[in-house]
Amino acid sequence: MRKNLYRFMIELTNHPLSSSMIKRFSLSSISSHFISSYARVYKINQNEMKNELNTYKTLQEFFIRELKDTARPIDADLTSIVSPVDAVIESMGTVTPEKEITVKNKQYSIEEMIGDDEILQKYVGGEYIILYLSPKDYHRIHSPIQATIDKQWTLGGKSYPVNSWGLKYGKDPITKNYRKLLQMKGSTGDLLLVKVGAMFINSIETTVKNEHVKKGEEVGYFSFGSTVVLFLEKGKLHLSDHLQPQQPVRVGERIGTI
Template identity: 40%
Template sequence: MKKSLYRLMLELTHNPLYTVLLKRFSQGKLSRRVIPSFSKAFNINEEEIEKHVSQFESLSDFFSRKLKEGSREISESARDIVSPVDGVLTEAGKITKDKSFFVKGHRHSLKTMLGLDTSVKRFAEGDYCVLYLSPKDYHRIHSPCKGKITGRWALGKYSHPVNALGFRFGKEPLATNYRLITELKHDEKHVALVKVGALNVNSVHPVHVEESIDKGDDMAYFSFGSTVVLVFERNSVRFHERVLQGELTVKQGETIGTWME
């Protein structure tokens, strides 16, 4: 019952006023009282959290929790690409010739999502995968590979839910919601990491500002559950077979594919 209530509170809203109130509550000290109940309802592994649940100042603080060092194993192979988040890898596939991709049967425009013509041209007919984070998941976003940051930009203002209702009633939520985009260059291959906000609040917060980044480095965090889209250049990545089957639960740092030679 509590789990259903929490999920309803965090995922099923299109009302801006409700979301503002939810944001204020989750950031207020009063919300710390629900953290133990929230953690239990979603069966969150408290053993891997960097600090005890009693030390978090608010529910929002708990959402952006850090993990103990070594909680996630990350491949040391330079060819391996790892998941940037804990969540469900819902879809993976090819970007079409008309620069679009499909999520839950709904067409999304690469141009709308990325905005920059140079990036749209770069990733046309490339590959993509979508990772969805639910309220129970670890909400920090890490780099899927080692590389150099070639671009950072933000697009969008309003954020629809990114769950089933969001896809049913929203218009290309992954391409139109508020989103922070980071473009990386690994050797001569590029990847765009699109961090998509959820609900009516812009819930994506960057933490990495340097020009270079290592695989597994902390990049940003979500205040609420949301979605990350990875976009790769044509003929640059080979996803693992289990990734292509969709609906795969993954942990941050887990290998999802390899760079093609």
């Protein structure tokens, strides 16, 4: 009953008209009047922001704010994998031989999520981690390792919520939502970074300009928040033992080992 009601309410609100209205408002100068309230409600740390609060002209501009260069130190260990985002760990585990992952007691097909069987094969039996970004978080995305960009592609159309309720009751949001995928080749192993769009607005921007990226270098940002899923190549990259669901992580913090 709860699942059906949740899906019904989402379908009522998740359509092009509502998405367009939200996007237009967040990009309008009127939205600037809500920035201070937004910062207060979500307890945004203004000391780490690159610019002063009163310099942002729209709510969307504030949402994709940059931080001071020293705000997110990047773990310098050559063997480390770092968090690409400020987020909470929603789930983590191992990809099954059936090419599935389990999130909130639901099975998700990564075959559908990735849409490229050749790339998929190296992640079967490997580890994954799902990182959920809330409205309070810094929404720029950084490279977890030093790597070469091997392939970028886009899948999906509509987007549904990817919070805890969305993952539990939604229509498989991490496999069906609009998403941009980034296949990264490291010196000793590959990593797949999946940027999943959130409810209402499919706005995932790519900022990486070079084929080669340094660990911690910015590769994109979410205009309206969402989730990142990382897949680590089997036997070559591993998640750290100290990680657990609902644990907060920040950009540059060590989350794994090469």
